[in-house]
Amino acid sequence: MFKVNELVVYPSQGVGKVERIESQEISGATADFYIVRILSNNVTLMVPVSNATNVGLRPVCSVRTGQAIFESLKDRSEFTGYTGQNWNRRYREYSEKLKSGDLSDVAYVLKELFLIGKDKELSFGERRLQEQAMGLVTMELAYAVDRSQDEIRDDILDMFKDVIDNDEENGEEEQ
Structure with a gap:
């Protein structure tokens, strides 16, 4: 209750x-x-x-769970790389994970989409899922660890800086 x-x-x-x-x-x-x-x-x-x-x-998750989520975002050992799976199938799978309400599932989706984005451009739907996952993760972690949502977002973006920088470099080459 x-x-x-x-x-x-x-x-x-x-x-x-x-x-x-x-x-x-x-x-x-x-x-x-x-x-x-x-x-x-x-x-x-x-x-x-x-x-x-x-x-x-x-x-809202505990501080301990919040810290574990940060660690899971940093851990890339489980990521096997973009497998060529149909974006539509991935979209459905990731949508279900976001609906589950389980913070570890939401963080998984966020991490996967960042890492997939390193190898290929995300579809519009995948980018929307990534934004939704980022909002859900940063909001809950902000309340859990008593920091601002912007600070949490910056920490997560720093974790994926190599992926984001690579993405920006690829975008510049195409123009």
């Missing part, structure tokens, strides 16, 4: 704050709802208390 003013994460939406818990009568039955305001865009969600776990509502 979450408390009022507690920070929570809603899958694919990001960090929100439980503003209140209210009861509403629907079809003759009373149900309790978390009223959650997503901090990045001020969207308000009504999440049934009884279904919160099923939809993936969870607390």
Whole structure:
């Protein structure tokens, strides 16, 4: 059970704050709802208390988990390189990972897309997924480790500086 003013994460939406818990009568039955305001865009969600776990509502990760996520982003040993997999299949797989709400899955998508971008240009959809993953990871880590989202973003961009620099060099050669 979450408390009022507690920070929570809603899958694919990001960090929100439980503003209140209210009861509403629907079809003759009373149900309790978390009223959650997503901090990045001020969207308000009504999440049934009884279904919160099923939809993936969870607390913001711990500092320890946040540090582990940073380490997983740095670790490139699991990346096997761009395998020529169809971008559409990758897009569906990565979209599912973003919807899962699991921060390690979201960080995986972010890292994979940075590293794939080193070998080939990302499709428009993949770039959007990369931006979404970056927003979700930086927002949650910022709250978890008590730093600004911009600082977290800068740290992640520094981790992939070699990939980003290579990307920019390739872009300049084409022009």
